[in-house]
Amino acid sequence: MADTVQFYMEEMIPEMRDLEQKGIFTKKEITSILKQRQKYEYALKRRIAKKADFLRYIEYEMNLEALRKKRRARMVSLTKQSISDYAGPRRIYFIFKRCLTKFKGDISIWLQYINYAKKTGASRTLGKIFAQAIQLHPANEKLWILAAAWEWEENANIVAARVLLQRALRLNTTTEALWHEYFRLELVYIAKILARRQVLGIDKSEAEIEKELLQEKAVDSDNMILLPTVTGEELAAFNKDNESAKEDTTSDKKSKKGKKEKTRAPLTEEKAEAYQQEKNPVLRGEVAMVVYRNGIKEIPSSFDFRKGFLDIANSFIKPKPLNGESIQAIYDSIDQDFKDLPEARALVARRAIDAYNVDEEGYVKGVAVTVKEFWNACEGGEPKLWEIFAENMVAEYHRTQEENLKLYFSKTIDKIFSSASKKNIHSEALYLLQINWLLSSSKLSVESLSNKALGILDKAVAQYPLSTPLVLQQIRLLQTLPRAEQIARLPEIFARATKEHPESFEMWREYVAFLRTAYREEDMTKEQVEEAFLEAIRITTTLLPDVTEERAEIGLIKQSLSSWFLVWINEVEGIEGVRRVYQSLMKKSLPDLAFFMACINLEKKNSADEPESRKAIATLYDKAIHADAKNEDTYLSFLKHLNETGQIEEANKVLWRASKAVSDNDAFAQRHSEMLEGRWTEPSFGIIELDMDMDMDVDMAS
Template sequence: MADTVQFYMEEMIPEMRDLEQKGIFSKKEISSIIKKRERFEYALKRRISKKADFLRYIEYEMNLETLRRKRRARMVTSTKQSISDYAGPRRIYFIYKRCLIKFKGDISIWLQFIEYAKKTGASRTLGKIFAQAIQLHPTNEKMWILAAAWEWEQNANIVAARVLLQRALRLNTTTESLWHEYFRLELVYIAKILARREVLGIDKSLEEVEKDLLKDADIDTDNMIKLPTVTGEELSAVEADENKLADKKNKTKKDKKAQTPLTAEKAETYKAEANPVLRGEIAMVVYTNGIAAIPNSFPFRKGFLDIAGSFIKPKPLKDDSIRQIYDSIYQDFKDVPEARAFVARRALDAHKVDEEGYAQAVAESVKEFWQSSEEGNPRTWELFVENMKAEYQKTQEENLKLYFSKTIDRIFSSAAKKKIDSEGLYLLQIDWILSSSTQSVGAISQAALAILDKAIAKYPQSRQLVLQQIRLLRTLPQSDQSARLPEIFARTLKIHTESFEVWREYITFVRTAYREDEMSRDEVEAAFLEAIRITTTLLPDVTEERAEIGEIKRSIGAWFLAWVHETEGIAGVRRVYQSLMKRSLPELSFFMACIRLEKQNSVVEVESRKAIAVLYDKAIHADEKNEETYLSYLKYLNETGQIEASNKVLWKASKAVADNDAFSQRVSEMLEGRWTEPSFGSTELDLDTDMDSHENDESAMSS
């Protein structure tokens, strides 16, 4: 190991000598560079090398090279290149290659290497990198796409880009992004050629050319440089010289065949309409093969139209091709409501709101939507409402807004007559009533609540409907809330025990009831304790889908402590957490919430310091490998001057954390003030903000 490191260090001597001779780095700086590189090289030669060591080495060399370039640019010296000008990038490439030998399966390192090669403009090296990366990761579509993009954007080689994507699709036939990128590549190629032909005027008709000439005739030429006029004698002399030159050229080309003149028929073949590539036929072949490989995905089909619609001018795909894609979606996805809605609004997508044909497009799309709604699928009706509401919000023209409003009302009334309903349709109807009704706030709330009562009777398991009902009731006077909400919460918390939003609404209602003297202190505390008992029995949040349960458990205790702190002060907080710790083993976030409240009281008092120390010990015991807890404790001990206790905690942390070196670095950042203490998952319950939001709801309804 030492021999290899020594060999690498000896290879640096010419570079270091050149840097010193040029005066870019001093002897002291060069000595520091050598020591750091030696330390990095030994780290890379460990028995089990770490990816972080390679990345730190690369980061150091990049920063060093940036510094060298800046100093080199400021120096007034010869521009002649020497060994120090290319030794830095060469070393970075060498470290990347060594890293990829060890971690060839890590895609992120390959991507970093590719990005660096692009940044430094190493085209030849980049080609080799892509070849190696694709060979090792043939199923990673991102590698193929990056390689094809590099061939097209940097090398302007459309053939090579096509070949790469075709090879990628042979190996990854069902990868949607590859088909989309191949389709996009063909459209970009067409758009670029069409734009160039437009600039050159290749596809212009005779009438368009004459119009352009007339426009040019109107240009003010007062401030332009005028060329001198040519006399008839000068023109005759020029023509004679040209005839002599032409005769000389004809003599040298006697043995060559005479070129045939460009006929009108032949000229037609060079137009864009006659060129299969420029008509988008290759792109449509890509689309046809793509849907054959992936026949049952509507989002995949829609992706092609999204790509085609992203081009503004010139449009690379003709209207016939667009229509062909829409027709295939309509034929193959008749039973998918989202697909039917997408096809129904194609006229709207073809026009902007302020364009002349927008009103006609609205009529066509509404007709299509009514036809698709005849099948009676509730989701189709929901999408009809969503699309009409989206257009209602986009347009500013009063007649159109009125038309969309009437159409939405008609949709809801027609659905009710046909007895078509769903949870989503009820939610859309409530939202429309609250946002568009011109009645009084009370009348709007009562109308919405009547619909919600009917909807919840049909869909009692719907969390969104219940939450909407609770939030509407909380806009009413407190007496009306107290009359209905306790019963609703008693029923809802049994059904939606694992809903964070339901618990939040419940705790907010309890605290508001206490503030309005609707509940006593003992009743509120009993409600909190019952909430803690219920949520403690919930199964843990071991999967991502159950993460909401962890949020509930963390928040209920924090909300309880915050309320007790507001009403009884720190003495009440200590009473509560000491009582709860005897009954059960709270989570880390509970202890951190207690610590925050103790710190707010006073970190100078002896009693507070003892309580904080006990709470931190409990928090560490709850999760011994959590680095954030150790850092929070160390920060507190250093701020309060408890150095001996800090050393003990640091020693304990070094035995528990997974990566001691990385933790030591984080401790240094904490001591320098560059570490921010996390919230440890607790959620604040701001009643004032919550009440303001309800007031905003009321003002929105009244407006």
């Protein structure tokens, strides 16, 4: 191991000597660089190599190379390239190669390697990297897509890009992203050609040519130099002389070079016709449509997959690479294969509106056609279609700036909700859409609007009592009414909501805000509020643990309720009340880390210098460490407190204890140094502070 490291270090000598001679780094800096590199090289030679060591080494070398470039740029006298100019990038590539020898299966390292090669413009190396990465990971679509994008965007090689994506699809026939990217590639290729032809004036219609000629005739000729008219005979004679001159030139070149130059074949009518868009299959989008048809054969039952093709086609504005017939063919296939899917029927109904931007001339006509199609689709009475219809109209209302169109969309949206109500078509989402639209668009007074919306919500909650969004909307609207009306209805609603929606974090936050305000407004006594908090903690304690992402809010609820309770007690009774409550809760349950840290924060706010507070804080930190023995931040927080309060002996004991518990002593030592230097930021430990503005909003409403 030492021999290999020594060999690598000796290879650096010419580079280091060159850097010193140029004056880019001082002798002291070079010594430091060599020591750092030696440290990294020994780390890479461990029996079990760590990916982090390779990445730290690469990061160090990249920062060093960036510094070298900056210093060299300041030295105007340095123009000639030497070994130090390419040794840095070469070393970074070498470390990447060694890293990927050990961690071939890590896609993230391959992507970093590719990005670095792109950044340094190493095209030849990049091609080899892509080949190696794809050979090792043929099922990773991201690598294929990056390789194809590089061939097309950087090398302008459409053939190579196509070949890569075709090979990728042979190996991964059911990967949706590859089909979409191949389809996009063909459309981008067509759009680029069409844009170039527009610039060159190719494929102009007869009407456009006639318009340009008329514009030329309208030019003021009084201030221009008029050229003499050329007759047909003169033009023929000129062409004849020109051809003779070309023949003389060709013969001269032949005599000088000893061989005849290759002449370009004349452009025949057949070739000219082949280059026209309407007669060229590639420019008509037939290749892209072949990709689409093959893609839906391999993945026939995915609506999102089909919609992805349409989203790509509609993302092009001008020139549009796909003609109307091709786009209609995609819509027809969706309509045929997904007749029973509301999202598909809605997509087909939007065909006319998706063909234009808001500011384009055909948009208004497209809106009329789309609205008509939606009404026809909604005749079946399916609630989901009514929801999508309303969502689309609201989105278009916000998208347009034209007042008449806004008025049209507004009346259409009102008609959707009234028609659905008359036909007794209801759903949770439709009610929420109606309420949100009413609150955002109505010009009624706040109280009248709240009463009207509450009338709809009362009906909705009665129909869908387990809908958390509907109950939350009902609670928030009630909070805008006068205080007497709130007290008359909110306690009953919260009593039902805490039992039917105990897993909603937002519901509990609203409930705690209500309790705080009720105590402040003297609607509830201190004992009643404390009992309500304890009951809330009891309800949430019995909830199943948050073992999945879907149930992640449960842990947040459990942590937050206890800390919110303690904050309120601190406001009402002070630190003595806080100690009474947390000591009682610790006897009845098994608090988590967030609970102990909330208690510690309140003890610190009281007074960290008092003997009783010091003792309480030390006890709480000890319990917090027991709750999560491997949490480094808990140790660091404790050490920070001990150092700030001058308890150095206790800090040394805690540091020794931490060294036995943490998994990586070196990393912890680094973080401990940062903490001592004031560069460590203490985390929140999962504590969510209650938004006090919620209480203010309730006061203003009352």
